[in-house]
Amino acid sequence: xxxxxxxxxxxxxxxxxxxxxxxxxxxxxxxxxxxxxxxxxxxxxxxxxxxxxxxxxxxxxxxxxxxxxxxxxxxxxxxxxxxxxxxxxxxxxxxxxxxxxxxxxxxxxxxxxxxxxxxxxxxxxxxxxxxxxxxxxxxxxxxxxxxxxxxxxxxxxxxxxxxxxxxxxxxxxxxxxxxxxxxxxxxxxxxxxxxxxxxxxxxxxxxxxxxxxxxxxxxxxxxxxxxxxxxxxxxxx
Amino acid sequence: xxxxxxxxxxxxxxxxxxxxxxxxxxxxxxxxxxxxxxxxxxxxxxxxxxxxxxxxxxxxxxxxxxxxxxxxxxxxxxxxxxxxxxxxxxxxxxxxxxxxxxxxxxxxxxxxxxxxxxxxxxxxxxxxxxxxxxxxxxxxxxxxxxxxxxxxxxxxxxxxxxxxxxxxxxxxxxxxxxxxxxxxxxxxxxxxxxxxxxxxxxxxxxxxxxxxxxxxxxxxxxxxxxxxxxxxxxxxx
Numbered sequence: 001x002x003x004x005x006x007x008x009x010x011x012x013x014x015x016x017x018x019x020x021x022x023x024x025x026x027x028x029x030x031x032x033x034x035x036x037x038x039x040x041x042x043x044x045x046x047x048x049x050x051x052x053x054x055x056x057x058x059x060x061x062x063x064x065x066x067x068x069x070x071x072x073x074x075x076x077x078x079x080x081x082x083x084x085x086x087x088x089x090x091x092x093x094x095x096x097x098x099x100x101x102x103x104x105x106x107x108x109x110x111x112x113x114x115x116x117x118x119x120x121x122x123x124x125x126x127x128x129x130x131x132x133x134x135x136x137x138x139x140x141x142x143x144x145x146x147x148x149x150x151x152x153x154x155x156x157x158x159x160x161x162x163x164x165x166x167x168x169x170x171x172x173x174x175x176x177x178x179x180x181x182x183x184x185x186x187x188x189x190x191x192x193x194x195x196x197x198x199x200x201x202x203x204x205x206x207x208x209x210x211x212x213x214x215x216x217x218x219x220x221x222x223x224x225x226x227x228x229x230x231x232x233x234x235x236x237x
Numbered sequence: 238x239x240x241x242x243x244x245x246x247x248x249x250x251x252x253x254x255x256x257x258x259x260x261x262x263x264x265x266x267x268x269x270x271x272x273x274x275x276x277x278x279x280x281x282x283x284x285x286x287x288x289x290x291x292x293x294x295x296x297x298x299x300x301x302x303x304x305x306x307x308x309x310x311x312x313x314x315x316x317x318x319x320x321x322x323x324x325x326x327x328x329x330x331x332x333x334x335x336x337x338x339x340x341x342x343x344x345x346x347x348x349x350x351x352x353x354x355x356x357x358x359x360x361x362x363x364x365x366x367x368x369x370x371x372x373x374x375x376x377x378x379x380x381x382x383x384x385x386x387x388x389x390x391x392x393x394x395x396x397x398x399x400x401x402x403x404x405x406x407x408x409x410x411x412x413x414x415x416x417x418x419x420x421x422x423x424x425x426x427x428x429x430x431x432x433x434x435x436x437x438x439x440x441x442x443x444x445x446x447x448x449x450x451x452x453x454x455x456x457x458x459x460x461x462x463x464x465x466x467x468x469x470x471x472x473x474x
Contacts, residue, residue, distance in 0.1 A: 020277040021269040032258040040257040043289035052280035
């Protein structure tokens, strides 16, 4: 088996998913779409642990809810036991909890927040809109990364932030319709009117709504950036 | 850990994927979309072993190419080691090789061919078009299932069958465009003209092209049927 895997052109990518499931599907789709391939065999080998039963991260970050750490530890262990050599987690919010879990693990971890901040720097942006969940904002994970990179960030108004949380819920419950896409466009328009012409879609549920990006809005998509970086690192043996 | 899992509302679903990757994404998307859920925690727990390095099944079935069985055995073992209680394989063609691998395994196996034939029966169809790869047709796996159910089957002309194989390749290499969708519509129109108003899309790459089903064509989608059956069985604890 080891012999066979040595012949493989890529390292095994472990995806800790299920947070939420639609966001994991979206990330996996982007990973496949952005892997140059002439046949199945050119694609990356992946193992996905998709456990949607991880306790609610908003409640954990905002209201003293159940700590999701044991579920994350278990998922990472299963991925590593299955042979994962790289671990990625297509959920921005959970990175507040997943970073300590990944510290010291014997595999490479590609951090979605760091990858996104790096993409913002590469584009030469000095000011971005920050679309993230209440929990992610409370953890300060994106703000600290952008601050360290010298990038200003602008948040939606409280009203639009509440709308953002409803969008996330619509994706998680499979209830995306025209009204959802209109609300998404309004959110981006507000961010633009607050002085940020580019928004960071810092929630992987929001990422799923960017297939048909509303009217010319410029968006940095962490799910896409993580996929691109994963393809690059998986080939780097 | 066992304690925690006993609380979970679903059995762990193992998906043997990567054949091809886009088809696995499509199946996972259908599984998520068709799971009734009010929150992440209502979704199914899944583990996906996505190994696109499994040797080409067309070559194995048609030209004495490398037997994919050892790769399938390894994938199934990894899924079971990870705790899978149900195994599904969102690839029709590989079922010729995967059935013997699953025989005697200590987990439930939901066979995509059997599930599809059952869906054809439930719809009361007596005659269907059969869209499957050259390899799947050579193995006779679908024909035997339909014969046993007393359902007649109609194949595309050799010319359209060659077109079908090109469609499968286009999906596997991420090169789906308007011409691909036109060719798909032509294929369904030919099947209809050959006396089958409903087609079985017996290849999961073909399934990925059915998001926008061409002009009113009636299709049985094995990927969708497998997803629906998986949701049902995963809740059956």
